Amino acid sequence: MGVSLKFEGRDVISIKDFSREEIDYILKIGQAMESIAVKGSDMLRGRILATLFFEPSTRTRLSFEAAMHKLGGSAIGFAEAEIASVKKGENLADTVRVVENYADVIALRHPLEGAARLAAEFAKVPIINGGSGAEEHPTQALLDLYTIMKEKGEIDGLKIALIGDLRYGRTVHSLAYALSLYNIELYLVSPESLKMRREVLQTIKERISVTEKTDLEKIVPLVDVLYVTRIQKERFPDPAEYAKVKGSHKIDLETLSKAKEDLIILHPLPRVDEIAAEVDNTSHARYFQQVWNGIVVRMGLLALILGAVK
Amino acid sequence: MGVSLKFEGRDVISIKDFSREEIDYILKIGQAMESIAVKGSDMLRGRILATLFFEPSTRTRLSFEAAMHKLGGSAIGFAEAEIASVKKGENLADTVRVVENYADVIALRHPLEGAARLAAEFAKVPIINGGSGAEEHPTQALLDLYTIMKEKGEIDGLKIALIGDLRYGRTVHSLAYALSLYNIELYLVSPESLKMRREVLQTIKERISVTEKTDLEKIVPLVDVLYVTRIQKERFPDPAEYAKVKGSHKIDLETLSKAKEDLIILHPLPRVDEIAAEVDNTSHARYFQQVWNGIVVRMGLLALILGAVK
Amino acid sequence: MGVSLKFEGRDVISIKDFSREEIDYILKIGQAMESIAVKGSDMLRGRILATLFFEPSTRTRLSFEAAMHKLGGSAIGFAEAEIASVKKGENLADTVRVVENYADVIALRHPLEGAARLAAEFAKVPIINGGSGAEEHPTQALLDLYTIMKEKGEIDGLKIALIGDLRYGRTVHSLAYALSLYNIELYLVSPESLKMRREVLQTIKERISVTEKTDLEKIVPLVDVLYVTRIQKERFPDPAEYAKVKGSHKIDLETLSKAKEDLIILHPLPRVDEIAAEVDNTSHARYFQQVWNGIVVRMGLLALILGAVK
Numbered sequence: 001m002g003v004s005l006k007f008e009g010r011d012v013i014s015i016k017d018f019s020r021e022e023i024d025y026i027l028k029i030g031q032a033m034e035s036i037a038v039k040g041s042d043m044l045r046g047r048i049l050a051t052l053f054f055e056p057s058t059r060t061r062l063s064f065e066a067a068m069h070k071l072g073g074s075a076i077g078f079a080e081a082e083i084a085s086v087k088k089g090e091n092l093a094d095t096v097r098v099v100e101n102y103a104d105v106i107a108l109r110h111p112l113e114g115a116a117r118l119a120a121e122f123a124k125v126p127i128i129n130g131g132s133g134a135e136e137h138p139t140q141a142l143l144d145l146y147t148i149m150k151e152k153g154e155i156d157g158l159k160i161a162l163i164g165d166l167r168y169g170r171t172v173h174s175l176a177y178a179l180s181l182y183n184i185e186l187y188l189v190s191p192e193s194l195k196m197r198r199e200v201l202q203t204i205k206e207r208i209s210v211t212e213k214t215d216l217e218k219i220v221p222l223v224d225v226l227y228v229t230r231i232q233k234e235r236f237p238d239p240a241e242y243a244k245v246k247g248s249h250k251i252d253l254e255t256l257s258k259a260k261e262d263l264i265i266l267h268p269l270p271r272v273d274e275i276a277a278e279v280d281n282t283s284h285a286r287y288f289q290q291v292w293n294g295i296v297v298r299m300g301l302l303a304l305i306l307g308a309v310k
Numbered sequence: 311m312g313v314s315l316k317f318e319g320r321d322v323i324s325i326k327d328f329s330r331e332e333i334d335y336i337l338k339i340g341q342a343m344e345s346i347a348v349k350g351s352d353m354l355r356g357r358i359l360a361t362l363f364f365e366p367s368t369r370t371r372l373s374f375e376a377a378m379h380k381l382g383g384s385a386i387g388f389a390e391a392e393i394a395s396v397k398k399g400e401n402l403a404d405t406v407r408v409v410e411n412y413a414d415v416i417a418l419r420h421p422l423e424g425a426a427r428l429a430a431e432f433a434k435v436p437i438i439n440g441g442s443g444a445e446e447h448p449t450q451a452l453l454d455l456y457t458i459m460k461e462k463g464e465i466d467g468l469k470i471a472l473i474g475d476l477r478y479g480r481t482v483h484s485l486a487y488a489l490s491l492y493n494i495e496l497y498l499v500s501p502e503s504l505k506m507r508r509e510v511l512q513t514i515k516e517r518i519s520v521t522e523k524t525d526l527e528k529i530v531p532l533v534d535v536l537y538v539t540r541i542q543k544e545r546f547p548d549p550a551e552y553a554k555v556k557g558s559h560k561i562d563l564e565t566l567s568k569a570k571e572d573l574i575i576l577h578p579l580p581r582v583d584e585i586a587a588e589v590d591n592t593s594h595a596r597y598f599q600q601v602w603n604g605i606v607v608r609m610g611l612l613a614l615i616l617g618a619v620k
Numbered sequence: 621m622g623v624s625l626k627f628e629g630r631d632v633i634s635i636k637d638f639s640r641e642e643i644d645y646i647l648k649i650g651q652a653m654e655s656i657a658v659k660g661s662d663m664l665r666g667r668i669l670a671t672l673f674f675e676p677s678t679r680t681r682l683s684f685e686a687a688m689h690k691l692g693g694s695a696i697g698f699a700e701a702e703i704a705s706v707k708k709g710e711n712l713a714d715t716v717r718v719v720e721n722y723a724d725v726i727a728l729r730h731p732l733e734g735a736a737r738l739a740a741e742f743a744k745v746p747i748i749n750g751g752s753g754a755e756e757h758p759t760q761a762l763l764d765l766y767t768i769m770k771e772k773g774e775i776d777g778l779k780i781a782l783i784g785d786l787r788y789g790r791t792v793h794s795l796a797y798a799l800s801l802y803n804i805e806l807y808l809v810s811p812e813s814l815k816m817r818r819e820v821l822q823t824i825k826e827r828i829s830v831t832e833k834t835d836l837e838k839i840v841p842l843v844d845v846l847y848v849t850r851i852q853k854e855r856f857p858d859p860a861e862y863a864k865v866k867g868s869h870k871i872d873l874e875t876l877s878k879a880k881e882d883l884i885i886l887h888p889l890p891r892v893d894e895i896a897a898e899v900d901n902t903s904h905a906r907y908f909q910q911v912w913n914g915i916v917v918r919m920g921l922l923a924l925i926l927g928a929v930k
Contacts, residue, residue, distance in 0.1 A: 090891070
């Protein structure tokens with residue numbers, strides 16, 4: 001793609017800022033981190049990660065911190081918006097210009113779209129977007145891709161379905177975009193009111209085959225990867241509507257009866273009941289392995305943007 | 311007891327899961343940690359402890375974290391139930407199957423009895439129960455035993471009184487059970503409404519001599535160890551009843567006037583006013599030393615179950 | 621001053637406990653930390669800092685933690701008053717006598733004046749006051765002095781103005797006192813109702829020239845250093861009074877039009893709108909550099925009181 005592979009000092013705001021070549025390289029470095037994640041390393045000894053989570057997300061925060069510790073670095077930060085300086089009226093630009101003095105890299109989670117981008121404009125140290133608004137969650141997309149690659153050998157040639165809330169879930173927006181860089185067939189399965197946003201759809205349709213469905217049953221037997229997301233009750237004005245949708249998009253043994261033998265099921269977690277517990281022990285389930293993959297991918301990213309790996 | 315001493319990979323859920331031989335071995339390893347706790351070590355370098363505290367307990371959490379840091383490891387975690395994934399409806403089994411990817415060992419505190427046991431069933435990494443429900447707090451019992459052994463040379467042959475809330479305090483249930491493995495005389499002193507639970511009493515009475523009293527005065531001169539616990543006002547429907555009890559179970563210089571010279575006083579802390587401040591500087595007080603002992607015992611446990619010590 | 625320079629094991633409660641000779645030495649050690657802060661160090665490997673923040677202050681807490689990590693040590697602690705043992709009624713003396721077992725040094729932030737002093741009376745390990753009541757914030761004063769020295773070469777001979785809330789801001793009390801140890805001219809600019817406390821004024825007037833003003837305009841052209849503080853709306857019973865004051869003490873390009881070319885502007889942060897964003901990119905602004913200076917000064921202090929530097 002003509003973009004040279006330079007990662008040191010780089011911000012990770014949107015998956016759209018990365019070429020396929022770059023993404024493939026990140027996944028490759030993630031793979032190299034598998035053994036380091038088990039034995040630990042001193043690669044980032046003396047380096048500090050700040051996790052600024054203006055919106056709680058234990059999972060993402062702990063994943064970043066574990067990745068940093070496994071590379072020998074330290075982590076500082078806060079886990080909720082109710083922090084002192086924000087209460088006192090400080091704006092994000094100031095917070096970032098303060099925290100860049102404490103840390104070598106900042107992982108930021110913020111309820112507002114555009115927050116990570118704004119932070120990156122002010123910060124001298126790299127910003128990693130740990131989720132902002134309903135828009136982007138680039139490290140989740142990277143770990144999703146990594147999981148598919150690790151499980152299937154390669155991403156090209158696969159049939160992949162995204163299921164559930166495709167409208168508000170930030171995960172699926174980043175992932176759909178990332179998948180469109182590969183040679184895949186994409187199926188989008190969601191209730192009418194939670195269909196994939198038009199602007200995302202438009203972009204990815206220019207690149208790959210996309211089929212939109214509201215009915216899960218006919219899609220399951222076709223695909224190699226089922227990516228399931230949580231449908232939040234509060235998105236539905238009418239509880240009856242939610243109840244109907246909820247049932248129709250639940251993955252259980254019956255839903256999977258016609259699935260390909262080597263189908264894998266992913267979920268960004270936490271799940272509520274989109275996937276029945278009985279699925280956990282099938283050969284299809286990969287959602288807990290995804291968590292591990294998140295660590296190695298984040299280790300790879302941290303090592304790359306802090307210049308410990310070229 | 312015919313149980314071989316294997317600790318690596320083991321869960322620490324209930325003190326009942328350990329034989330006297332095993333407990334003695336843990337105390338011995340704790341002792342070996344005394345000097346390491348002062349100078350620090352790299353024994354667990356690269357290993358990560360996750361502290362999942364669904365119920366706040368600064369003391370226990372910081373003790374585990376300090377123990378891990380003193381062994382060269384790192385700690386991640388959360389300190390309150392109001393975490394994102396739980397708010398989103400995630401169950402404990404899922405949380406554990408996520409966090410086991412981040413950490414080599416999990417210390418769990420949970421308001422529900424049975425929570426630690428459930429977590430251990432799902433987790434691939436060892437779970438240490440940092441307190442669950444009103445039932446069990448095994449590491450507290452271990453540090454209590456360690457304190458008695460350290461101060462008295464051995465536990466066998468001692469007269470030990472447990473005082474205060476013996477009904478709801480999780481500490482005393484674990485401790486009473488553990489003490490019943492030793493050759494001691496046990497005195498239980500509490501208001502009528504806060505007497506030791508029947509099921510605990512039944513078990514320990516099969517093994518050792520137990521005397522139940524509501525009156526503290528006659529017990530103090532007899533015993534070698536006074537283990538005092540906090541009586542919580544909210545346990546009493548009638549405030550007058552609380553006021554009466556509160557006064558009668560308070561340890562002060564007068565209460566101690568007839569005590570043995572080498573009596574030691576323990577308390578799991580925090581205390582409110584069960585022990586008067588004037589007692590702090592007497593030769594009897596050991597409750598702050600217990601805190602240090604908690605670190606070396608937890609260091610020993612972590613080293614054992616992570617296989618750094620055999 | 622006849623005081624020998626002994627820092628190991630020492631508490632840092634009030635800037636008044638330090639002679640000018642001692643302060644100068646701390647600043648010198650801070651300077652020596654500049655390069656260590658960039659490359660990291662193992663100077664405090666195996667040592668633990670506890671940050672006990674009974675009042676939230678992300679900035680100060682993260683600064684202490686970053687300083688500790690950069691010296692190779694670890695940090696544990698809590699960030700809010702709502703901690704378990706305090707909820708259960710534990711007093712500060714007990715909390716400190718517990719936490720001293722976990723840590724080699726304690727940084728304490730507390731809403732009550734005198735809290736840090738009380739903690740130091742009970743603790744066996746050094747206490748660093750991270751802000752208590754409206755009274756003292758000694759490490760902030762040290763980093764302020766360090767910033768002035770670093771930027772101006774020396775502090776003696778300068779004209780320095782403190783601006784804003786001089787009554788309730790704990791920062792300016794510590795700083796005014798510290799500055800009075802140097803040969804400077806001090807200007808105090810504040811609304812009538814937020815004038816410097818009488819007792820502070822009395823002490824510093826015995827040593828240096830102090831001019832009190834309510835009008836900023838005539839002071840700006842005279843001084844080498846403008847130290848701006850946040851004026852809190854809630855200090856004013858009458859909103860109209862606040863609005864008037866707020867405008868008159870705001871630093872913007874117009875205010876600075878007659879300033880000396882090498883004027884520097886400091887602020888303890890967070891700022892709200894006392895300093896317009898347009899000032900950030902002028903050659904006068906030093907408030908974000910102050911944050912970095914806070915780390916090196918705290919590194920110096922930690923190394924000194926833990927005996928890693930003599």
